[in-house]
Amino acid sequence: MKRLLRGARVVDPANLVDGQYDVLIDGERIAQIGRELPVDLADGGEVLDLPPGLVLCPGFIDMHVHLREPGQEHKETVATGVLSAVTGGFTAVACMPNTRPVNDNASVTQLILQKAREANLARVYPIGAVSRGQKGEELADIAELHEAGCVAVTDDGLPIATALLARRALEYTSMFGMPVIEHCEDQSLKGEGVAHEGPVAASLGLRGIPGVAEAITAGRDILLAEMTGGHVHIAHMSAWTTLEAVRQGKSRGVRVTAEVCPHHFTLTDDLLAAPVPYDTNAKMNPPLREARDRDAMLAGIVDGSVDVIATDHAPHHYDEKNVEFDRAPFGIVGLETAVSIALDRLVRPGLIRLPRLVELMSVNPARVLNVPGGSLAPGAVADITVLAPTLPVTIDRAALRSKSKNTPYHGWSFTGGVAATFVAGRLVFANPASGWPGRG
Amino acid sequence: MDATAATALSQKNLLGIADLSPEEIVLVLDTAEAMKEVGRRAIKKVPTLRGRTVVNLFFEPSTRTRTSFEIAEKRLSADTLNVAIGTSSVVKGETLVDTALNIEAMAPSMIVLRHVSSGACHLLSRICKAAIINAGDGMHEHPTQALLDAFTIRERKGRIGGLKVAIVGDLLHSRVLRSNLLLLSKLGAEPWVCGPATLIPPGLRNLGVRVTTKVDEAVEGADVVMMLRMQLERMQGGYFPSLREYFRTFGMTQERVARAKPDVIIMHPGPINRGVEIASEVVDGPYSVILDQVANGVAVRMAVLYLLAGGADDETVA
Numbered sequence: 084m085k086r087l088l089r090g091a092r093v094v095d096p097a098n099l100v101d102g103q104y105d106v107l108i109d110g111e112r113i114a115q116i117g118r119e120l121p122v123d124l125a126d127g128g129e130v131l132d133l134p135p136g137l138v139l140c141p142g143f144i145d146m147h148v149h150l151r152e153p154g155q156e157h158k159e160t161v162a163t164g165v166l167s168a169v170t171g172g173f174t175a176v177a178c179m180p181n182t183r184p185v186n187d188n189a190s191v192t193q194l195i196l197q198k199a200r201e202a203n204l205a206r207v208y209p210i211g212a213v214s215r216g217q218k219g220e221e222l223a224d225i226a227e228l229h230e231a232g233c234v235a236v237t238d239d240g241l242p243i244a245t246a247l248l249a250r251r252a253l254e255y256t257s258m259f260g261m262p263v264i265e266h267c268e269d270q271s272l273k274g275e276g277v278a279h280e281g282p283v284a285a286s287l288g289l290r291g292i293p294g295v296a297e298a299i300t301a302g303r304d305i306l307l308a309e310m311t312g313g314h315v316h317i318a319h320m321s322a323w324t325t326l327e328a329v330r331q332g333k334s335r336g337v338r339v340t341a342e343v344c345p346h347h348f349t350l351t352d353d354l355l356a357a358p359v360p361y362d363t364n365a366k367m368n369p370p371l372r373e374a375r376d377r378d379a380m381l382a383g384i385v386d387g388s389v390d391v392i393a394t395d396h397a398p399h400h401y402d403e404k405n406v407e408f409d410r411a412p413f414g415i416v417g418l419e420t421a422v423s424i425a426l427d428r429l430v431r432p433g434l435i436r437l438p439r440l441v442e443l444m445s446v447n448p449a450r451v452l453n454v455p456g457g458s459l460a461p462g463a464v465a466d467i468t469v470l471a472p473t474l475p476v477t478i479d480r481a482a483l484r485s486k487s488k489n490t491p492y493h494g495w496s497f498t499g500g501v502a503a504t505f506v507a508g509r510l511v512f513a514n515p516a517s518g519w520p521g522r523g
Numbered sequence: 524m525d526a527t528a529a530t531a532l533s534q535k536n537l538l539g540i541a542d543l544s545p546e547e548i549v550l551v552l553d554t555a556e557a558m559k560e561v562g563r564r565a566i567k568k569v570p571t572l573r574g575r576t577v578v579n580l581f582f583e584p585s586t587r588t589r590t591s592f593e594i595a596e597k598r599l600s601a602d603t604l605n606v607a608i609g610t611s612s613v614v615k616g617e618t619l620v621d622t623a624l625n626i627e628a629m630a631p632s633m634i635v636l637r638h639v640s641s642g643a644c645h646l647l648s649r650i651c652k653a654a655i656i657n658a659g660d661g662m663h664e665h666p667t668q669a670l671l672d673a674f675t676i677r678e679r680k681g682r683i684g685g686l687k688v689a690i691v692g693d694l695l696h697s698r699v700l701r702s703n704l705l706l707l708s709k710l711g712a713e714p715w716v717c718g719p720a721t722l723i724p725p726g727l728r729n730l731g732v733r734v735t736t737k738v739d740e741a742v743e744g745a746d747v748v749m750m751l752r753m754q755l756e757r758m759q760g761g762y763f764p765s766l767r768e769y770f771r772t773f774g775m776t777q778e779r780v781a782r783a784k785p786d787v788i789i790m791h792p793g794p795i796n797r798g799v800e801i802a803s804e805v806v807d808g809p810y811s812v813i814l815d816q817v818a819n820g821v822a823v824r825m826a827v828l829y830l831l832a833g834g835a836d837d838e839t840v841a
């Protein structure tokens with residue numbers, strides 16, 4: 084079936100496209116992009132005349148998501164996770180291996196992919212464990228994981244335990260062209276820490292996690308990537324010192340890429356003290372840091388040293404978060420707030436323009452993971468995120484499609500949201516508030 | 524009375540000194556003086572809290588703080604219920620929220636909470652109708668300790684503003700320190716803190732306090748020296764090499780006390796580790812007010828209970 088989308092601005096930086104164009108979808112793929120494309124929908128296609136102001140982009144890919152299945156289905160399942168993803172404008176997600184059991188073998192990978200096929204919404208790219216059981220002792224069967232469909236490896240939740248294991252992982256994965264994704268955090272410096280080490284934690288009496296705990300592991304792995312020629316991807320970067328390590332690595336030509344989460348470029352640890360003191364929805368790992376760190380993340384997004392915006396979507400059940408701060412699990416949901424935050428805090432104030440946002444949320448994650456997408460060239464998969472940059476959005480945790488509601492942004496208002504999401508040519512989400520035509 | 528003087532507390536709870544204005548702190552101290560007078564009577568009891576239930580909910584063992592609250596409650600004629608929950612039973616048992624909701628169902632007027640987690644009192648205050656009194660939450664605050672310390676200082680020195688107060692010990696993990704720094708700053712004292720560099724939290728300097736690792740510098744010319752308890756597990760955590768070395772470097776000896784003002788007072792929130800943070804001769808010396816602190820604790824806690832109960836129209840203690 085063919086579908087012609089007319090009247091939107093098309094932003095496709097991988098093909099240097101930015102302007103008013105028609106987009107013709109044929110089945111699961113992009114057929115053509117051009118001006119005033121002839122309407123020839125012989126075999127029952129449709130023409131969608133879009134309201135003014137919408138922006139069509141290659142589908143957004145969130146490369147850091149915890150789907151919790153198997154093992155913690157009370158927090159999230161693959162089905163609820165991908166529903167949350169398409170609602171938030173993501174056409175694909177890459178899911179972390181710290182499930183129960185850990186995704187360190189093909190049977191777990193296959194289970195996740197099977198659940199994703201059944202849900203049939205966003206694409207799901209499993210990420211395998213670096214080490215068996217994420218125990219940090221020996222490599223998992225990475226070739227088997229790769230064959231089963233894993234696109235990267237990580238021990239996320241924890242750093243790779245030793246420099247030697249990180250070295251082996253970087254060497255071994257280079258055979259399959261997969262990146263090693265690193266959760267950077269020196270465990271001895273982290274200790275029992277639950278918040279960023281600084282004045283706020285000091286006044287609240289919370290044990291601190293210093294910023295350099297992150298930078299030390301990042302520095303280690305960047306040096307190892309340089310030595311081995313492997314590709315290290317720094318997950319959820321939060322400290323200015325880590326960004327410096329990434330910049331230095333890039334300037335020396337090391338294969339290092341890095342991601343930042345929306346909370347780390349919008350919030351600081353002040354949120355731990357007010358408006359709700361000890362709010363467990365302000366507890367995540369890495370923690371919210373200081374203004375200097377937050378501003379560094381923004382600067383990195385602007386100057387290109389940050390490659391990817393990812394959410395670290397980490398659903399937790401209400402009961403698990405409704406406890407003492409130091410007993411609460413780390414993490415917040417992010418799939419349904421990221422696009423609004425990015426449009427409102429990055430594009431609207433003019434820090435970056437839309438093509439750069441599309442690089443950060445579509446082109447670059449596709450390249451880092453070596454997966455389809457990131458382009459609207461003829462023949463590319465018809466994964467499309469349609470943005471409504473002027474749509475007023477107020478975050479309501481009760482309205483989230485994720486199974487968990489642990490967001491610090493409840494009640495926040497943003498300008499900009501998602502109008503619609505297409506995966507493989509199929510409309511999987513449409514937001515009636517955006518003026519999306521026809522059935523919602 | 525001064526026109527700006529407070530006559531009641533603006534908050535329903537006492538979660539920390541952070542929430543009190545200087546005027547409110549003075550109100551508590553003044554009220555505690557009246558309460559101390561009640562303690563001198565033959566019948567040490569007033570009917571202020573008659574018919575009201577106060578629950579002492581202690582998730583951390585603390586005989587002295589719990590006993591002090593309990594005596595204060597009884598002197599105010601409250602019905603007192605002690606609930607002590609060991610940390611081990613929390614791990615497998617119900618959550619703090621569920622425990623609090625169960626207690627709340629018994630409709631107490633106030634809950635006195637001691638808990639290992641910083642912010643536990645804030646959590647409780649969001650789910651309970653009862654007034655919450657913080658009897659020590661993790662490494663955060665211990666407001667009644669700071670109030671009784673201030674009461675003791677004022678009793679001995681006649682003022683708090685302008686005094687040099689040296690606080691020595693574990694600055695990183697101490698809730699007593701946090702509450703005292705807030706209070707002393709609010710009342711215009713000049714606090715100095717001193718401890719091993721490994722036990723100084725980053726950001727302490729931002730709190731408007733002089734920080735030093737040289738104990739002589741801290742004690743020099745001090746009006747008040749306040750020692751913090753040094754816990755054995757800090758040594759096991761690698762913060763300093765040995766208790767012997769700690770005492771050598773930071774322990775309060777008579778020689779060190781000699782650097783302070785001649786009328787210095789020595790304070791300690793207890794329990795004391797003799798020969799670790801403080802020499803026995805200093806504990807038992809003439810300048811030690813450690814036992815006054817214990818006695819004043821009851822009066823200050825009576826004042827807090829009384830004020831939070833909205834007892835300003837109660838004439839029996841005036």
Ligand SMILES: [Zn+2]
Nearest residue numbers: 239240266318
């Ligand atoms: Zn992580």
